Amino acid sequence: MKARKLLMIPGPIEFEPEVLQAMGIPTTSHVAPDFIEIFGKSLELMREVWKSPKGQPFIVAGTGTLAMDMAAANLIEQGDNVLVISSGYFGKRFKDILDRYGANTTLLEAPLGETVPLEIIENELKHKQYKALTITHVDTSTGIIVDPKPIAQLAKKYNTLSILDGVCSVAGEELNQDEWELDIVLTASQKAIGVPPGLALLMVSEKAMQVWENRKTLVSNYYADWSNWLPIMRAYEERRPSYFGTPAVNLIVALETSLKIICKEGIEKRVKRHQSLAKAFRAAIASLNLTILPKTTEIAANTLTAVYYPEGIDGAALSSKMVDSNVIIAGGLLPEIKTTYFRIGHMGSVSPNDLLAVLGALERALSELGQPLEVGKSLQTFQNELLKAH
Amino acid sequence: MKARKLLMIPGPIEFEPEVLQAMGIPTTSHVAPDFIEIFGKSLELMREVWKSPKGQPFIVAGTGTLAMDMAAANLIEQGDNVLVISSGYFGKRFKDILDRYGANTTLLEAPLGETVPLEIIENELKHKQYKALTITHVDTSTGIIVDPKPIAQLAKKYNTLSILDGVCSVAGEELNQDEWELDIVLTASQKAIGVPPGLALLMVSEKAMQVWENRKTLVSNYYADWSNWLPIMRAYEERRPSYFGTPAVNLIVALETSLKIICKEGIEKRVKRHQSLAKAFRAAIASLNLTILPKTTEIAANTLTAVYYPEGIDGAALSSKMVDSNVIIAGGLLPEIKTTYFRIGHMGSVSPNDLLAVLGALERALSELGQPLEVGKSLQTFQNELLKAH
Known part of the structure; x- marks a missing residue:
């Protein structure tokens, strides 16, 4: 690999x-x-x-x-x-x-x-x-x-x-x-x-x-x-x-x-790319029954997504499994809830390929850690959302 | 070239x-x-x-x-x-x-x-x-x-x-x-x-x-x-x-x-290299009848040399001729005498080859600008000094 x-x-x-x-x-x-x-x-x-x-x-x-x-x-x-x-x-x-x-x-x-x-x-x-x-x-x-x-x-x-x-x-x-x-x-x-x-x-x-x-x-x-x-x-x-x-x-x-x-x-096109990728990514995250930190999607950034770990999932184990799949994610930063969530950056040159890699690695990691999920669902959701945006 | x-x-x-x-x-x-x-x-x-x-x-x-x-x-x-x-x-x-x-x-x-x-x-x-x-x-x-x-x-x-x-x-x-x-x-x-x-x-x-x-x-x-x-x-x-x-x-x-x-x-060896290269370089500069800014060689740095332009030589013309010879040097920095001198850095990975290139370009530039000098003299002096140091 x-x-x-x-x-x-x-x-x-x-x-x-x-x-x-x-x-x-x-x-x-x-x-x-x-x-x-x-x-x-x-x-x-x-x-x-x-x-x-x-x-x-x-x-x-x-x-x-x-x-x-x-x-x-x-x-x-x-x-x-x-x-x-x-x-x-x-x-x-x-x-x-x-x-x-x-x-x-x-x-x-x-x-x-x-x-x-x-x-x-x-x-x-x-x-x-x-x-x-x-x-x-x-x-x-x-x-x-x-x-x-x-x-x-x-x-x-x-x-x-x-x-x-x-x-x-x-x-x-x-x-x-x-x-x-x-x-x-x-x-x-x-x-x-x-x-x-x-x-x-x-x-x-x-x-x-x-x-x-x-x-x-x-x-x-x-x-x-x-x-x-x-x-x-x-x-x-x-x-x-x-x-x-x-x-x-x-x-x-x-x-x-x-x-x-x-x-x-072009700055307009670049911002649109961030928006449509972030929207599709949030939909994919939701399809895994994961919750994002912002209370509504209206106030969710398009440059990164902060996601709570599902109950019972150890953050360090999840990150480590992601690394094994060649994807580096960030932990939490807000001191009071630092260990309860992780963050995915999707800004700059980010492409659908990158986010599919993240979702694929995330699904496999969660699955291996015993989290119930429909395998492939987040990838499918991401694809559908992205196609809708075009 | x-x-x-x-x-x-x-x-x-x-x-x-x-x-x-x-x-x-x-x-x-x-x-x-x-x-x-x-x-x-x-x-x-x-x-x-x-x-x-x-x-x-x-x-x-x-x-x-x-x-x-x-x-x-x-x-x-x-x-x-x-x-x-x-x-x-x-x-x-x-x-x-x-x-x-x-x-x-x-x-x-x-x-x-x-x-x-x-x-x-x-x-x-x-x-x-x-x-x-x-x-x-x-x-x-x-x-x-x-x-x-x-x-x-x-x-x-x-x-x-x-x-x-x-x-x-x-x-x-x-x-x-x-x-x-x-x-x-x-x-x-x-x-x-x-x-x-x-x-x-x-x-x-x-x-x-x-x-x-x-x-x-x-x-x-x-x-x-x-x-x-x-x-x-x-x-x-x-x-x-x-x-x-x-x-x-x-x-x-x-x-x-x-x-x-x-x-x-090795830090000792590195400092010695700076010292012997700088000493040889100063001797070469002196052999061109050029004067350095420090009043004595005892207080001359081994990481750079500041040299007065010879009388009648235009600094910009000299620098420009050096650039034509693929050597970039620095002008003066001290506000009160900024236009009267130039500076050569010789630190870090600097080698005798680098300083020969500088001296060669300097000799040619000075000569083309009408400065009387014995062509090759500074190179010879540099070589002799360097051999003495070993």
Whole structure:
């Protein structure tokens, strides 16, 4: 049997061969003309993927948490009111980060498997002036998606900046930053954007850049400070050499490769592919009598699915059997229910073939562990749903 | 003619083919057993390269500036006195970073081309209690090396933490962290450690970890905070899965590959190779009647050489002719004299063949630009010096 395993976790994901080839190119100088062109082009392509022709893109060596950190460190000053809308682990992480910069945070935490109702958000905004609010588009810990559009509209109505953690959504879920008037949309390379881990990516609105420019205090984090990075991003986009910290050359060459693949597929088509695959996958999971973590399919992400283990099934044994079938899945992440569920990533270049492999391995593993099921049912359901979508 | 150009700048450098292959591997999960082993082994191998069996290593996605930022953000609290010993651009950058965390910094700046005398350092330490001092081992902007050992001894004598910016030295210059009692030695992946850019690497002494543990205030930078990373480093070293931010998987696989190559060569032998190649290269440069930026060869780094352009030679024209000869060199970096000198990196896997290519291209370029020189002289000098060294 082929040794290569399918990496079906919610990041890092499966990457295109061209992207991996780009990772392995002989590294060039960070101020070489060909690399300046690649960096500049990447910044331009980000605008296309984010649908933010007016946004200011940032590409910085680091993780998705650094991207969150940059948003918080640059926008927040001591005592600023910030509303954190959370549907999982990463919502709460944003609170931790904001608190570090002296924010006076209010956490609106959805009950497990749910989202925070719009009325509750509006009620908060109505009764207190918030400088900013944060939304986790897709919380990787729960597989829950939040519709950012009406929240961004509320933010606008109440003169509040909106920050979208798009780590598990950008280039996979529907996003229209400028039209929806989201002020920051951030992500990390190893998710739907399709590049190995190591890059923090942000797109910042003109309004948010102005808020940053009008800060009264220095950003209390040197590496995250846009003062250091903005001239560099501008220089690369104008195809001029510039230096602050050495850019992660190979990762950026891989980023340009992936962004070109994304734009060639077309962002609308890519999002539709995520939606139809995720829908078919959820139907297949349901046909096995398994329950997903989001309470309704309307709030289930299209980039990953979080599924409860059936009663009596040991999670470690299931994962191990999946690995024997060359499929790697992720365990739970939400501390309080960590051992009760698993997660399948299906974003980026994901294909029906990949998801059939997952379902096949899952059926065999469950069956071998004594779980009653109709063998082949999930595969059949998946196929039918997919055909219906076309 | 082969299109591939030699990257002879002071980082990113030329990388081993195995390292570049590691960059392009299909990315695995950050908690997969084989990756946990690779991460754990990398931490162990760092201790060998740093000669710091007692140190706490950190591997974090970011640049060398992030490594400096982590040292400053974690050790420094508002009002702490810090002595910055500078012999170029990166010395002064450390002051900027320390200032950001509220340090009360004193900058001891060497005159251009020189180092700060030990007496001046001791005089400062004698008259004021400093919490920490920073040393730039090799300043990439000037090609000047500072001997960290006597400064670390002074630091110990005056009960001061010593922080070594080893970005352009670790795995290229002599270093013995534990024996020399250096508290932090930091570097970045794209230098002598031989991995494409994207990783910040630190080794922290037990004493410095204690100072951090006894902080009175929170670290004012979320991403840099060791509270987030220490449990992760410990987990990987104990071969347990753990998660804070997604590690830069491919870069870390490349790091392990390079650290193994380094340890196989042997760190003593590797440092000697850097020394003898650099010595021969400096002699060759002198034989062309060119002047290096460091005032004496005793303070000239072995990882790069900074050379003044001869009078009447245009820097851009010289670089461009070098590129035509498939050799990429770096321009100046020190703002005040940026256009008057160039820099050649010779660290990591650098071989005599690489440096002959540089000298050959340099001779031809200078000659074509009308600079009088004895053709072949620098190559002959290089060969003779190298033979003498063996």
